[in-house]
Amino acid sequence: MPKTVYLANHYGFSAQQRELLLPPITAALESLGLEVWEPFARNNQVDFSRAGWAYQVGQADFRDVVDADAIFAVVNGVPPDEGVMVELGMAIALGKPTFLFRDDFRRATDSEEYPLNLMLFTGIPQHDWQDYYYTSVAEITTPQKALARWAKQP
Numbered sequence: 001m002p003k004t005v006y007l008a009n010h011y012g013f014s015a016q017q018r019e020l021l022l023p024p025i026t027a028a029l030e031s032l033g034l035e036v037w038e039p040f041a042r043n044n045q046v047d048f049s050r051a052g053w054a055y056q057v058g059q060a061d062f063r064d065v066v067d068a069d070a071i072f073a074v075v076n077g078v079p080p081d082e083g084v085m086v087e088l089g090m091a092i093a094l095g096k097p098t099f100l101f102r103d104d105f106r107r108a109t110d111s112e113e114y115p116l117n118l119m120l121f122t123g124i125p126q127h128d129w130q131d132y133y134y135t136s137v138a139e140i141t142t143p144q145k146a147l148a149r150w151a152k153q154p
Contacts, residue, residue, distance in 0.1 A: 002033055002034055002035040003033070003034055003035065003069040003070065003150075003151060004034070004035045004036075004037055004067070004068045004069045004070075005029055005034045005035070005036055005037065005068060005069065005070045005071065005072050005099075006037045006039070006064055006065050006068035006070070006071045006072070006087065006091070007022075007025065007026065007029065007036050007037060007038045007039070007072050007074070008039070008065075008071055008072070008073040008074065008083075008084045008087040008088060008091075009022065009025075009038070009039075009040075009073075009074035009081075009084060010074065010076075010077070010081035010083065010084055011040075011074065012038075012039065012040025012041075013040075018040065022038065022040075024137045025072075025074070025101070025137055025140070026038060028137050028138075028140035028141050029072060029140060029147075031141055032140075032141060032147065032148055032151040033151055033152075034151055037064050037068055039060075039061050039064065039087075042060065042064060043056075043057050043060050043061065046060070061083075061087060062090065065087050065090045065091050065094070065096075066090075066094065068091075068096065069096070069097070070091075070096050070097035070098070070099065070150065071087065071088060071091035071096050071097070071098055071099070072099045072100075072101060072147070073087065073088045073091075073098070073099070073100055073101065074101045074102075075088070075100050075101065075102045075116060075120060076101075076102055076103065076104040077104065077108075078104070078106050078108040079108055079117070080102075080108070080116070080120075085120075088120060088123070089119075091123065092122055092123035096123070097123075097146075097150055098123030098124055098132065099132050099133075099134065099146065099147050100116070100120060100121075100124070100132060100133045100134065101134045101135075101140070102115065102116065102133070102134070102135060103135055103136055103137075114129075115133075131144075131145050131146040132145075132146045132147075134147070
């Protein structure tokens with residue numbers, strides 16, 4: 001049974017981003033043998049015309065974060081998407097392996113050590129945190145980085 005990774009992202013809010021930006025990330029994760037749980041794809045069965053749809057989506061995303069083996073969070077933007085930040089916070093609190101993706105060159109931090117708010121790095125080891133931080137799609141499959149090593153572990 002493949003390991004599951006929750007792909008926290010904001011790309012699903014835009015048809016163009018969903019079609020152009022999500023597939024290469026998903027393919028890179030799948031190439032590591034991972035089953036990708038992309039929330040917009042997983043929640044497309046919710047009837048958005050019915051009252052309560054937002055609660056249903058939020059609960060489904062929460063269950064997926066709880067049930068996934070790890071989280072791969074797209075943390076682009078200044079600041080990054082608030083929904084992704086909540087999902088990332090839940091995963092960190094649950095002790096899930098945490099991997100961050102940011103190909104946005106802008107800094108969003110007060111720290112000289114980290115390129116983002118220091119709290120986003122609390123789910124990542126202090127030393128060698130760069131092994132858990134990805135700045136390009138090509139880097140996702142790098143065998144020496146943490147995600148590829150984690151994916152291979154039994």
